[in-house]
Amino acid sequence: xxxxxxxxxxxxxxxxxxxxxxxxxxVGSAAAGRRGSIDYGETSHLAADGTPRIVERRxxxxxxxxxxxxxxxxxxxxxxxxxxxxxxIIDTQLTRIGNDGRLKPATSVIxxxxxxxxxxxxxxxxxxxxxxxLHEDARVRVIDKPAGLPVHASAKFYxxxxxxxxxxxxxxxxxxxxxxxxxxxxxxxxVVARDRDAASIIKTAIADKRKTTKQYLAIVHGQxxxxxxxxxxxxxxxxxxxxxxxxxxxxxxxxxxxxxEAATRVVVVRRNSDYALVRCTLxxxxxxxxxxxxxxxxxxxxxxxxxxxxxxxxxxxxDGGMTPELAARFVLPRHALHASSIELPHPDGGxxxxxxxxxxxxxxxxxx
Numbered sequence: 001x002x003x004x005x006x007x008x009x010x011x012x013x014x015x016x017x018x019x020x021x022x023x024x025x026x027v028g029s030a031a032a033g034r035r036g037s038i039d040y041g042e043t044s045h046l047a048a049d050g051t052p053r054i055v056e057r058r059x060x061x062x063x064x065x066x067x068x069x070x071x072x073x074x075x076x077x078x079x080x081x082x083x084x085x086x087x088x089i090i091d092t093q094l095t096r097i098g099n100d101g102r103l104k105p106a107t108s109v110i111x112x113x114x115x116x117x118x119x120x121x122x123x124x125x126x127x128x129x130x131x132x133x134l135h136e137d138a139r140v141r142v143i144d145k146p147a148g149l150p151v152h153a154s155a156k157f158y159x160x161x162x163x164x165x166x167x168x169x170x171x172x173x174x175x176x177x178x179x180x181x182x183x184x185x186x187x188x189x190x191v192v193a194r195d196r197d198a199a200s201i202i203k204t205a206i207a208d209k210r211k212t213t214k215q216y217l218a219i220v221h222g223q224x225x226x227x228x229x230x231x232x233x234x235x236x237x238x239x240x241x242x243x244x245x246x247x248x249x250x251x252x253x254x255x256x257x258x259x260x261e262a263a264t265r266v267v268v269v270r271r272n273s274d275y276a277l278v279r280c281t282l283x284x285x286x287x288x289x290x291x292x293x294x295x296x297x298x299x300x301x302x303x304x305x306x307x308x309x310x311x312x313x314x315x316x317x318x319d320g321g322m323t324p325e326l327a328a329r330f331v332l333p334r335h336a337l338h339a340s341s342i343e344l345p346h347p348d349g350g351x352x353x354x355x356x357x358x359x360x361x362x363x364x365x366x367x368x
Contacts, residue, residue: 038146039129044159045121052120055158063111071105074115080155093119124160127184131165134189135354139198139347142354147187147334151178166192175199180206185303188216188339188356198347205344209285212344216280216290217269217358219336219365220299221308224276229267232293235259236286246311252288254296262286264293270366275302277366279340290337302365303332336362 047053059077068076071086074094081089090103097114109115127148135142145151151162158164166176177199179191191206193199205211237259239251253259263283268276276299280290291307294300300308305317309329317326322333343353 037130040126041124041129041160042126044129044164045123052122053159055119055121057117059115059117061109061111061113061115066109066111068109069105070103070107070109070115073109089117093117121158124157127157127160129160129165131162134356135352139194140202140352141192141194142342142352143190143192144356145182145187145190145339147185147359150184151181151190162190179203182339185334186337186339187334187359189214189342189354190339191342191344191354193347201347202344209283212342214282214285214339215341216282217338217340217362218278218280218290218294219275219302219362220278220294221275221302222299223271224266224268224278224297224299226266226268226278229265231263231265231283232297233261233263234293234296236262236289236292238287246315247306251306251311252286252292254292260284260286262289262293264290266294270368272366275366291335302336303330304335304337305330308335331365332361334361336365338362 045053059074061073065073065076070090071083074086074089075081087105090105094103095116095118096103097116099113127150128146129149131146131149132144133141134144145162149160149162149165150157153161153163163178166178170176173194175193175195177193177196179193179199179202182188182190191202193202234254235256235258236252237255239245239248239253241248243251243253245251245253261284265281265283267279269279270277278294278299280294282289288307291301291304295304295307302308305326306314313326313329316323322330327333338358339356340358341353341355343351346352
């Protein structure tokens with residue numbers, strides 16, 4: 001199964017996924033393990049006999065990297081690895097397809113060569129691997145992705161990812177493709193094509209914001225004055241090392257002079273004395289767009305560790321996970337952002353619309 005990532009605000013990359021963030025469902029918590037019919041994946045890394053599965057990753061040398069030292073080539077493919085870790089991989093986990101000669105860090109790589117890293121799987125952070133199907137036909141499924149489930153593999157997640165769960169749930173559908181992306185903490189509508197042609201049509205439609213309508217529900221702090229729909233249009237850019245932030249390359253900044261145009265339509269659905277439920281309709285699809293626009297307007301999303309609570313709280317969560325003190329500050333273990341509906345052209349013609357119900361933990365903050 002292949003996939004083309006796009007995050008919850010429409011951009012092809014989501015820096016949150018490269019941060020080694022804390023566990024939303026730590027082992028031993030009430031949410032970990034199995035609760036009712038939900039699988040939290042605590043044993044997903046184990047085979048039926050209880051031994052660790054084998055994780056395999058293939059690295060193919062492109063022509064432009066031919067001649068590099070092997071250790072330098074691996075670094076280009078998996079940038080987070082230290083020099084010591086790369087040495088260990090070469091010594092104990094790496095093989096070369098078609099050539100079983102000894103590999104050394106200084107070995108020169110050749111265009112077209114395939115290297116395979118094989119290692120025993122490790123236990124992964126607990127997260128819900130169970131999802132509902134909102135729409136299904138011969139060409140398309142729309143699923144209700146649970147908060148906490150990553151879409152793609154990363155340093156901490158391999159088996160506990162939507163990509164892997166789809167492969168396990170639909171083993172006879174090799175052409176399944178995830179057509180866009182929701183980041184780990186965002187729940188709701190996610191479109192999966194069942195064949196390559198459908199995937200191409202859907203991805204093209206999602207890239208054209210005039211053809212696809214994505215709506216989100218967010219619970220925010222405070223009392224936004226949006227009883228009628230208004231447009232938030234602050235320009236956005238990704239932070240750099242020269243910016244005043246502890247997480248350059250992760251935090252998105254408002255920058256009217258140098259940022260990209262961004263627009264979100266917002267309206268309050270209901271409210272109480274503490275929070276408001278806001279419907280957000282994407283006009284553009286910038287990285288973290290909804291989260292940044294709401295925070296910039298003075299009404300950050302409940303549970304948003306970065307934009308509601310700042311760099312220090314976000315880094316503390318990344319380093320130490322969800323401590324009791326942080327849990328009290330954040331209110332929720334996830335950010336309260338939910339992809340409530342999507343409407344787009346169907347590959348066979350006509351329009352496809354799907355809606356995902358508001359999760360109970362969000363609805364409880366602003367009861368209907």
